[in-house]
Amino acid sequence: MIKKTVLVVGGGTAGLTIANNLQDYFNVVVIEKSKYKKYPPIYRVPLLIGLLYRKKTLKYILKRELLLANGRRIPFFESNVLGGASVINGCVHTIGSKSIWNNVLSNFDSDYHELIDSYNKLYTTHQGENNKINLMLAPQNEIDMAFILALNNNLVPTGDMNFSDGENCGPIYDTTKGFFRSSVLSLIQKKGFEVSSSEVVKRVLFENGNNAVGVETDKRIIKSDYVILCGGVIGTCRLLLREKKDKEAVNHFRLLDIGRGVQDHTNLRVNVTTKTDIGSLNEVFRSFRKRLSIFVNHFSGRHTLMVGTGATSGVHLDLNGDGKVDTRIHVVQFSETGRHGSDGKYFFDKPGFSLSITPIHPASRGVIELSGGDVTVDPMYLSNDEDIEILKLSLGYCLKLLRSEPMCSFVEEIVSEHLIESDPEKYINENIYSGHHLIGGTHDAIDKDFNIKGVSGLYVCDASLLKEYPASNIHSSVVLISDIFSKRFISKNSS
Ligand SMILES: Cc1cc2nc3c(=O)[nH]c(=O)nc-3n(C[C@H](O)[C@H](O)[C@H](O)COP(=O)(O)OP(=O)(O)OC[C@H]3O[C@@H](n4cnc5c(N)ncnc54)[C@H](O)[C@@H]3O)c2cc1C
Structure with missing residues (x-):
């Protein structure tokens, strides 16, 4: 029997997950705009992805600037290599909240049980397993231990940071296998599908x-018989906005409804310098000696900071007291100072760490619009006052933690402590960056089969279909929903 042809637009996180699943049932062609099939x-090595962001001439990563309401411009990075954001991201993994997942999946006649089936199929914490996305717990040092103890003292229990159904804290998971990052590329056992790189889809x-x-x-x-936008x-909003025009x-x-209601997480950090060396980046x-030492230790199989991109432990908190987790730190x-050298500087000269705040459910929503040959992206960060209130609560919580035992015994200085306390809104406006978790834009344009409403043969599956955040970090959200999409697509279209 001749297999039907499926065109997958975009060889990124969703696109490769779907192509890998569909290859036994369809003739699958992935079209990827980047010319790079891999990077050196x-x-x-997870930590070393940071070096790519610092290069004067960006190659495997593209950068655009987002304009904030106060006139500040902040960097926003996109992948420019096969594998999409999955191969350049921060490696932080979490599944998120069961109730929100049930809400998201009810739009697709699916539920959390199906999601967990996909998770068990695609992810593993066993380093020996192949063709899965491997997860490793981040290494813990004395700062992590003090952080967790301070949280326990505040009645936040230690728990599994994969899940945010209630308050918990503990080491975070990284998408890492041994020495190297694990990504959607790790899922591909055989490549029974075609990938055409350096080819840009202009229209459907x-x-x-x-x-x-x-x-x-x-x-x-x-x-083709079917087109799946990934x-x-x-990328997907740009294509569909052009079609619409x-x-x-x-x-x-x-x-x-295309391009409306997009969201991004804000990321806000509280920087701290410490009294003693803590092995910080x-x-x-x-120090060349310390760089060499961490490198040698990593490749000798020791658990070092190189298995992730810097985050090591975390906490899920319900700061507004409504019974739902709203923040991950x-x-x-x-x-x-700044993110990815955006202030022209990188790390502080002294030893130090930071607390990195992600409000998980922003109320602000923005827009993607056509502009010349490209699009303008404006998540309208902090346009809803609720988001500022949550950030203010987060800042207060961070100060409380940093001033309490045992954390305070490490702290030499909380950078901008006076400003954080006296004018938190100013601190927030001057210091938020993108969390690089864009979602939405097609969520109201697709039906329960992921099909563009009123159009046959045209599907969407990528981060643009998410109407809300199931988790503080959305790589696994995209991978898992792509697996659910694949099952649905195969059962409806493969006969
Ligand atoms: C810098 C950064 C750091 C992140 N860190 C984390 C993290 O630590 N943890 C986490 O959980 N999440 C993280 N994320 C978010 C997460 O990785 C992404 O949200 C998710 O991977 C997006 O998947 P996607 O399939 O929607 O898009 P992508 O993976 O970006 O794939 C889209 C693909 O489509 C291609 N494309 C677009 N338009 C066209 C066209 N017209 N023709 C052909 N090809 C096209 C693109 O080149 C790209 O390869 C991060 C994201 C970024 C950018």
Whole structure:
């Protein structure tokens, strides 16, 4: 029997997960705009991905600037290599909250049990297992132990940071296997699908007005039975906004809600310098001997900071007291001014760490709009006052932790402590960065089969379908929903 052809637009997190699942049932072609199939192996060491962000000329990562309401411009990074954000991200893993997952999945006639089935199929904590995304717990040092003890003293129990159904704290999981990062590339056992790199999908082709029959790329026209858009929030919205503009006269396109309601997590850090050396990256960065030592230790199989990108332990908190976890705070084993050198500087000269705050359920929603040949992305951070209130509570909580035993015995200085206390809103506005967790933009345009409403043969599966955050970090959210999509797609279309 001749297999039907499926075009997957975007060889990123969702695209490769789906292609891997569909390859036995369909003739699958993945079209990826980046020309890079991989980057030098050294950057696969989780911590060393940071070096890619610091390069003067960016190659495997693209950078755009987002404009905040107060005129500040903050960096926003996108992947430019096969594997998408999965191969350049911060490696932090978590599944999130059962009740929110049930809410998200009810839109697709699915539930948390199906999600956990996918999780058990795709993820493992056993380092010997192949063709899964491997997880490792981050190494813990005296700062992590003090953080967890201080939290326990505040009645936050130690627990599994994979789940945020209630308050808990503990070591975080990284998507890491041994020396190297683990990503959606790790899932691929055999490549029974074609990947066409360096090819940009420009538009979707239709017959009879609403039947998707292929795509037009910058190189050719490709016919197919089904088109699955996995271009990420920006890529998929860009394509669909163009379609909508081209087909303004066609009723079902005019009615599609694309690019609205996008969200991103804000990331806010409280930087701390310490009285003594703690093995922080501030120290490692300054000393060739320490850099060599951490490198040798990592490749000798010791558990070092190189298994992640700096975050080591975390806490889920319900700061507004409504009975639901609303905030995740990480201990990050460095303190820096700006993010990724955006202030022209990196780590503080002294030893130090930071507390990194992610409000999990922002109320602010923004928009992606066509602008010239590209799109403008504006998550409208902090446009809803609720988000500022949660951040203020988080800052207060961080100060309380840092001033309490046993954390206070390490703290030399809490950077900008006076400002955090006297004018937290100013501190927030001057110091938030992107959490790099864009979601939404197509969530109201798709039906329970992930099909664009009113259009046949055209599907969306990537972070753009998420209407809310099931978790503080969304790589696994995208991987798991892509697995659920694949099962649904195979059962409906493979006969
Ligand atoms: C810098 C950064 C750090 C992050 N850190 C973490 C973390 O630590 N933990 C966590 O859980 N999450 C993290 N995330 C978020 C998470 O990794 C992403 O949300 C998720 O992987 C997005 O998956 P996606 O499939 O939607 O998009 P992507 O993985 O970005 O894939 C989209 C793909 O489509 C391609 N594409 C787009 N348009 C076209 C077109 N027209 N034609 C052809 N190809 C196209 C792109 O090149 C890309 O390869 C991070 C994200 C970033 C950017």
